[in-house]
Amino acid sequence: MLAPERHELILRSLRRHGRLRVNELAAELGVSAITVRRDLAELDGAGLLRRVHGGAIGTSPSDASTPGSALTLGIVVPSAGRYYTDIIRGAEAAAARYGARLVLGVSNYDPEVELERIDKVLGVGVAGVLMGTALGDGEAALLGSRLDDIDVPLVLMERAFGFPEVAGDYDHVRTDHAYGAMLALRHFAGLGHERIAVSLQPTKTEYWLRRGVETAAATLGIDFFLSRVELPQSRDDPASLAQLDAFLAECETFGARAALIHSDEHAARLVERALELGLRIPEDFAVVVYNDVTAALAVVPLTAVCPPRFALGETACDLLLRKLHSKPGPVQHLSLLPTLNVRASCGAQTVDSLHGLRAVQG
Template sequence: MLAPERHELILRSLRRHGRLRVADLVAELGVSAITVRRDLAELDSAGLLRRVHGGALGTSPVGSDGPGSGLTIGIVVPSAATYYSDVIRGAEAMADRYGARLVLGVSGYDVATERERIDKVLGIGVAGLLISTALGDGDAGRLDNRLDEIDVPVVLMERAFSFPHVEREIDYVRTDHMFGAMIALRHFVSLGHRRIAISLAPTVTAYWLRSGVESAAKALDVDVYLSGTELPMRGDDPGGIAQLDAFLDECRSFRLKAVLVHSDEHGARLVERALDRGMRVPEDLAVIAYNDVTAALAVVPLTAIRPDRRALGETACDLLLRRLQAPHAPTQHLSLLPTLSIRTSCGTADRALEPARTRL
């Protein structure tokens, strides 16, 4: 178990019990007493708890009257797996930090289910709501007035809805995926590539990636080929080999040796098939994936654009808690910049570029 995971469990247990004993944490976490004491020392230094002899006591960095003390807030997301699992963990960690309780609803990217989940979460009596809608920004025209009808403070995650699609401006925190496309193409250019193939899965993220690719291509003066071939995510996808071969044939026909693929799973399958066909990665085909959830686990570790999903959940939850404390503060639209993790699929050693920043 990694240290951040242990820290989350320690803080969660502290919220339940109010006081923790080192011996109990050793049994619960399955680690040594030395490790537990080190974890408690780190959390104490961060102001998240107070170490005492033999254990720790709860505290709040903003005091007992902090914005989340004793509150319940809701979070509704399209999925609790892969991308959004880190978002949820980030929001939960921030809620724990401020003494709030988080209640989860999952829509499965279905608008009708989403309405039910929102109603159910609101019915619990939450003080505020974090939501990533089933509809993405490209489908803003299909929004009804559901968001405007919510009578508690709302912070959108990975969505940037604004007037005229909503009557009132709503706080939001999103990843700047256009910037992600820019740093991917910029890295290809630094490696000498001037002709780049683009494969985008039909997801809500593709809306911003497509715009980012177009802007980056103009700024960098490179040629891009946006493929219409949909790549398979899994080996058991019907017709998967044919789709991969069709895309690789497109790359060969247009002399394209650099590929930006959304997402990791599609990129991993593409690399596997390229190797099966006798191609070398990255010499014959350099690949950058988007999301960096499983990119490092590909047969050839994939260079990838990494949105900071945990930071997104933390930032959104923090914004909501502060909104509850100051209801009339100015609305905030925040963008988090993704980073580039460079791995073997582009031919260089592991390192990270573009440290995460927040853009207002």
Template structure:
């Protein structure tokens, strides 16, 4: 183990327990007590620990902090931006009361990086993991690895049922099908008889959104509109612009006056391109986004389906700590879904004023 990794391990142990003995930690790391004492001396010279006979104390130990974290929890997510900061904020909001210390690993949708981050966190002594597995690998390939992790795991925004073993892992996610249904139902209540779906199909959320959208269109008796596939690369502005143009061309040709767009990047571009083409939002076309991270700041603030990101983080940590502490009741595995909400802004407007074919502007959709 490299000196930096050893010293990081020492600091984590001190944060968890307030003190450590050099001989015990040396055994845990598989190095000599002399090596540990040398690391402690270096950290003490830097003012990061207090050196004492036989070991070290946390700098906060003399103050007698009653809330020293006692449980190290690992969190591995695909990204530290966009969706996940709110999730992490939710975890942090309850971590102190549970005396938990969160250590983050970011895997970037790479199965190899994901496994590497988990191994590193386990080497640091984490007692549980909140994990968002990459979706680029088949569930049948991911399942054996997940089942082999030796500490309690809660899957975040994922649910895998490839094997019985992995199905028994706790999971918590947003009910994205319900979120899509919320959006379509809202647009139908405003008088829209056709609602387009612009979907980033690469994301793991996409299948749930598609399912909810199609179910809502069927149940509300809306006229079917082909689902438009959107490019996933957020940095390829030209590709997103071209796709937004295609969505608007289809809407104008079919007299569709409402779009549900996943995700925020696509929704913002659709609204902006519509305005550049002389269309008014929401008078000529209504836009609802799915994600609600950026769209409140669009030129026309967009109505959005808002997943419960903060609540997801909070409840994921609570579920995991129950397993780690052995206090979770009932003891059977749990698959929890939290409902998104619809955040109404300016991009939907009132009842539809442009009459679609075969129906009046104020007609309610058929219900079956």
């Protein structure tokens, strides 16, 4: 069978089924898988179909709406809970508008498991991949060439990988966490606070939050200190009272009547302890939290910087689907800005002493 004849049969099969798999085509046409891949490459180059991992799909949204031909996308994330829940929901919303479906892979913050999840979603025959890796921006080399080997469109979420760690240039959508930290300090400054305590958890976000704090403090003329105390998340944490009291003692020593805390659970427990010691929130001690997952549910609702998690997943999935349904365009690096949700845990600085803090120091 000549190549033009094969091409016509391939396109006819694509119109009928909506997507094609290399192995099935090879059996149907009676040729090798290598020959089929070569044919698909030529048809892709002519704009008549789009090659994906293990096969091919149509080139327009109408192709995806053909019964039985819905696009399948892979989404690999470190966790399906907490921070990433809304990101997944946002991606699902965008996928639904295109008649696409998602296949989820969760790495549990394990880079080796992450590689396995990538392979599994690719093995399903996905047309593209959304990836929120467990690795930080400077750790892309730990993935080796795995990203560069992915032969379907890829959009990174909350990470920015590029040369020299990886060979390819990848689309990404991320939160401007540094801007979020600046929002918090700008809010404190507007309330008259000039000395701020900062508690950051050792996560991949810490670097950007610290940069935002440093930039805002220098611009606004605010003094701050980065606490070395690891705040507990709940009453069940060993030595939780000692940790909380140590942080409050640092605030007393520094003269800070306001704190930026990452994240919600740590701030909620800190506020509970401050109230136990007789502090008034926010009159004696004001708090802004970074994340806003459960901040509104704290005993004193917490003012919070809220990363645009749902919009991030939605934007990333929309970007991926538009790349699948249109001619290849330039690589896009998108930053989304957090917002500030003001609640009861903030207030203007007062002349009252932090009467409970001195009791902490004994």
